[in-house]
Amino acid sequence: MWRHIASNALTMLIVAIFLLGGLILWGQTEYSAEGPLEEQICLRVERGSNVNRVSKTLEDQGAITSGMLLRVGMDYADLTGDLKAGSYLVPAKSTMKDIADIITRGGASTCGTEIVYRIGVTQLSNLVRELDPATSTYIEKAKFDPAAEEAPAEYLDVRDRADTRFRIAVAEGVTSWQIVEGLKRISLLDGDVSEVPAEGSLAPQSYEVKKGDKREELLAEMAERQDSILAEAWENRVEGLPVNSPEEALILASLIEKETGVAEERRQVASVFVNRLRLGMKLQTDPAVIYGITLGQGVLGRGLRRSELRAATPYNTYVIDALTPTPIANPGRASIEAALDPDSTDYIFFVADGTGGHAFAVTLAEHNANVARWRQIEAERAAD
Known part of the structure; x- marks a missing residue:
């Protein structure tokens, strides 16, 4: 009888082992x-x-x-x-x-709430947005100017949450001084800035940061990215350009950046400047004159005076017949690439056309007609 009981027990154990093995295999699968x-x-x-x-x-x-x-x-x-x-x-x-x-795994959050500190040409703005997982797009929850407005509840509620992501977005065309001043006002960051980086040397892009990141280290990352962008564009430049070094290309790119905010126009504007340099003509670009007055430290906030357009300064492109001695802002990748691969045109003039873009011309007569149309648009707007 004991032999029979032992046999049954052994059978049950074998069955149990098989069942357990099957359960483990099912669980793994x-x-x-x-x-x-x-x-x-x-x-x-x-x-x-x-x-x-x-x-x-x-x-x-x-x-x-x-x-x-x-x-x-x-x-x-x-x-x-x-x-x-x-x-x-x-x-x-x-x-x-x-x-x-x-x-x-750890690392930065990949969704949820994000606070974006945007360093723009005219102001620093804070933006709170949240990722909609269904569409993989961010939905704006709040936006404010910290210099002029109280922080809204949407910002205060998420600022100190462990899973909130932080990003600093640097707009194309801001100056190095504006970037440094913007970073100083972002309390999330730490450390002092010993000196303002060279104009044009910082890449206007988006940078993910975390609390306690050093301002100097972030500026170094911006400079490294700009060096990489410029080196790649210089390597792929077209032949016969009237720029002799990556530094001159960066200067030209900054002029293009400040002359147009329309992406599709960058290579056309570049072609005008390139054609003028080839012909020995003055570039006659207002943003360069403005930079000579402000040195990139803020916005002029008014129109240029006749005396300023006639003043003999290194940045007055109505007087000098060459590039400015330094960039006048930090150009983005698109403007750098436009400077080194412009459209092939005969344009040597352009003026605002009232739509946010420009009207281009080959002859002075065409340009004068375009200027007359722009003056009429200005007069109509002033009357309205």
Whole structure:
């Protein structure tokens, strides 16, 4: 009888082992299988949260089929203690294994709320926006000028949250002085700036930052990016340009940047300046004259006077018949590329056309007609 009992027990043990093996195999397969999520979501992991709470949230949002299986899988992979606070974009059909990696990998949040400090030509503005995971686009929640307005509740509510991302967006055409002054006013950053970087040497782009980042280090990153952009554009420049060095190309790019805000016009404006340089003509560009007055420290805020257009300064392109001695702003990639690969035209004149763009001309007669139309537009606007 004992032999019979032992035989049955052994059989049951073998069956149990097979069942356990099958369960483990099923669990491994399910853990790595495509998930049920139909559309990507933004998962927020609170500071001090745990895997139990996160797995329940994922279950409620339909991202996983079993919170218990996620917890077991993370425990088996020794990931339970690696949970990181933040907001994370979970793509549709993500596996539990993928999700476990997303919430334990660390690094910057990939969705949720973002505060953007924008350094513009005329002001510094703060923008609060939130990513809509369904469309992968940001929705503006608040925008204000910190120099003139009180910070709204939408900004104060998220400024100190652990999962809020921070970004500094530098507009094309700002001066190095404006960038430094803007960085000084962003309390998120730390450290002093010993000197204003050379004009034109900073890349006007978007930079992700975090609390405590050093201002000097951020300026160094901007300079490194601009060096890289300029080197690439110089390597790909067209033949026969009247610029003899990357430094001269940067000066020309800054003039193009300040003359037009219309992306499609940059290469046309570049062609006018290139044609004038080839002909030995004066560039006659107002932004350069303005820079000679302000030296990039703020906005002139008024029209140019006749005396200023006649004054003999290194930046008065109505007097000098060459490029200015330095850039007059920090040009973006598009203007640098336009300076080194302009359109092939015969244009040597342009004037505003009333739409935000310019009217281009080959002859002085054509240009005078364009100027007359612009004066009429100005008069009509003044009357209105």
